[in-house]
Structure formats: C-alpha cells, structure tokens
Amino acid sequence: MKRIAESTVRRLSIYLSFLEEIGARGVLTTSSDDLARLGGTTSAQVRKDLSFFGSFGKRGLGYSVPELSAHLREILGLGRKWNVCIVGAGKIGGALARYAGFAERGFNITGMYDSDPHKLGKMYSGVAVQDIVHLERDIKSGKYQIAILTVPPENAQNIVDILVGAGIKAILSFAPLQLTTPPDVTLRTVNMAMELEGLTFALTKRSSDQQY
C-alpha cells in the first residue's frame, strides 16, 4: 500500500467528525463539496484523500453519510475499542483523564500511573492512579495499546524508553521536548507552547508585512 501522508489522515478525521455531526442531524447524503467547505479544503482534495482507500461515492449523487462514516471509522482504526493509559497524573494528565471526548470516540482510559506517592490511589473518572513501577508489567500483559504521556520533560525520554521496551506501539506525548522512538513505534507530540509560538510568529509577521 502507498504511504499515506499525515496531512491526509488529519483530514480524514475532520471529515469523519463532520459526517457524524450531520449524520446525527439525520442528513443522509453529502458531497465532496460539502465536506470541503467544512474541512477548510477543496472538493478535489477530499476526493483525492478518499481515493487512496477506495471509491465510496456515487457519481452524480455524492456520498451516503452513514456508509462513508463507517468506511472512515474502519480506515482510521475506530472499528474497535482501544485501551489507553495515562502516564503522569499531574494537571494535564488529570484533565485528560476526565475528558469526555475520548470515550465518545472509543478510547477508554483504563489506567493511570505516577511516581509521586502523594498521588497514588487518587481517582479520576473511576480510574485509580497506580505506582509507575507497575507500568511495564501492565503493558507487557497487553492491557494497553496506547499510552498518553504527561510527565515532566526531564523524565519523558526515560518513560518513553520503558514504554517502548515493554512493547507499546503508539504514544501521544504532551511533554514539551523532542523525543525519540524506534521506527516501529508511532509517536505524536502535542506541544502547547509551540502552538502559541506559531501564533506569535503570525502576529509578528503580520505587523511587519504591513510596513512593506
């Protein structure tokens, strides 16, 4: 199979959430044009994105909302439940544990880990914080397919190495630094300070543009 660009996968997620929204409102069919308008892209882009995976529409008519939703869920791997653990029960970890949006999408937070003895046993949405020494064992036993990392930056690479060693294949990190994983382990990093820097760059560039 041809390599799929990350930007394509991001757009598929956008299309899916739009489809689910209009599906819930009872809309039965839609078009690449509709999907494009909402996704902030072009209809050709939508059709190209979908074409990597098959052809799901009817010429002259568009796409069936429930059908395309189902296909996208399948493509994105949402046809099953995923068990996720959160490593680091600080502010962000705690907020994510309570975030309802994950469960809606089939992501179950079934474990939390921390090294701070004061946090052990604390409950977040029915999940108790465990000692991080059990993390390796639990991953090895197949309890989790995905780990969310919300630990301080100085420990992050260390924990990543433990996760990888125990066999995890997908990590979502919120630590503000560049981490490394072997090629067979997928890592995504969300760095909030970096997002803000993207904004300040735009703000600063705008005002200098106006001078020229």
Added chain:
Amino acid sequence: MKRIAESTVRRLSIYLSFLEEIGARGVLTTSSDDLARLGGTTSAQVRKDLSFFGSFGKRGLGYSVPELSAHLREILGLGRKWNVCIVGAGKIGGALARYAGFAERGFNITGMYDSDPHKLGKMYSGVAVQDIVHLERDIKSGKYQIAILTVPPENAQNIVDILVGAGIKAILSFAPLQLTTPPDVTLRTVNMAMELEGLTFALTKRSSDQQY
C-alpha cells in the same frame, strides 16, 4: 517577504527549545548538524530554515548559542510579553491556566472567562474567572493579544465570532471541531481525539501491512 511554511515555524520552535536547553548548560556554540540531530531532521533543512530569515552562523565554526537563540526568539515574536486569556474554565482550561510552561516562554495568562455562574470567582494561579459577558469589552480595551479557547464544541464558533468581532488576531482552540475565522485572524486547533486517531490509523495500518 516570502511566505514561510508552517512546518518551518514548528521546526524553529524546536531549534529554540534545544538552544535554550544547551545554553542553560553553558554550551556556547553549536552546528546545524547538532540542531538537526536533536530536531529529527537534516542539517541542510536547518540551514535552509534559518536562511529564510538571514544568516546567523559563521562558516567553519557554526552558530553562537546565545546569538541564535536571540534571533529565533525575535523571529518567533518572543521578544516581548504576550497577554493571553483562557475562555472556558472547565477541566482543560483550568489545567492550562496552571501550566507553568507558558510563563516560561513569556505567555502570561492574565484572564479567564466562563458563562457558568458556579465557576465565577474561582481562582487559577492567581487569576479569577470572570463572567464571559466582560470578554468582549476586555479584548476591545487591548488587554489580550491571544485567546485560548476551551469551551464545549457547541459554543465554540459563537465565541470565536465574538473574539474576532472584538478584534483578537490569534486564537488557540482546543474544541474538537473545525472553526472558521477571517483570513487576518490566525487560528490553530489542537484536537486530542484527532491525535489519537492518527495513532490508531498507524496501528491499524501496521498490522495490515504485515499481511502483505
């Protein structure tokens, strides 16, 4: 000035955080090769990224860490303080308000807003939650340059319109949906469920790869 790719700006942020790290350890010079290794890219990419903004190195020697840091801070618009408000004092908003990483980078959370009367007056890191009816007035008076949006998706576009109407030019949204702003307002969206979907796509694709 030539348009700068978003990927370039992201990398500049990565270079800067690496420079600040080694600068704090007393390292005085570095090379495009070092920056590349840490940033997960190539030395040619590093030099090309920097070349859009000037030439900051010395041939044969590399880059002065403090000098290049200062240039990158300037380029990214970090040469000043930025006042940021958080709209939506729920779990994620609260966690962000307390997140120390922002202040370190010169982003001051100086206001929080919510519409829920139960949340008014609550303190987060010394900032009290105000009624959202004051938001428009405060932006118009120039109190904030950046808004962080952590409201439920059903209200998000509505709030964006208020923010834009009041003159904000940069928004960081955590709402899990596609928002629209006029072209002179920069919007970045962090969608955590979407990040997880990127991971499940990779996990699913990997196993189907193995079949072929």
Added chain:
DNA sequence: AGGGGCTTGTGAATTTGTTCACAAACTTAG
C-alpha cells in the same frame, strides 16, 4: 429509452517543500 445535469474518481500539471552538492568564508596550525 435517451438526453441533460450533477458529482465522482483520477491522470496530468502545478505548486510547495526537502535534499543535494558545492563554492565561499572562517579558524587553526605550521
């Protein structure tokens, strides 16, 4: 049953972003 009006699916063209490769410029050693 045939024609008109849509909308998809997809090669080809274009644009955007990355990598290559090397001259230019600097440091250090002798």
Added chain:
DNA sequence: CTAAGTTTGTGAACAAATTCACAAGCCCCT
C-alpha cells in the same frame, strides 16, 4: 602567510502534496 580542515549559505535537482480538468457514471425527467 599559506594550506588544511570545517561548516555555512544557497542555487539546482528532486520529491511530495495539491490543484486542475475532464471522462465516466449515475439519477431524473420527459
């Protein structure tokens, strides 16, 4: 002062992603 050894900065080559443009297919109307 010259030569050897580095590392930058940047056009040119290449690769990736997006957009264009149009044939193919489907529905509906007469």
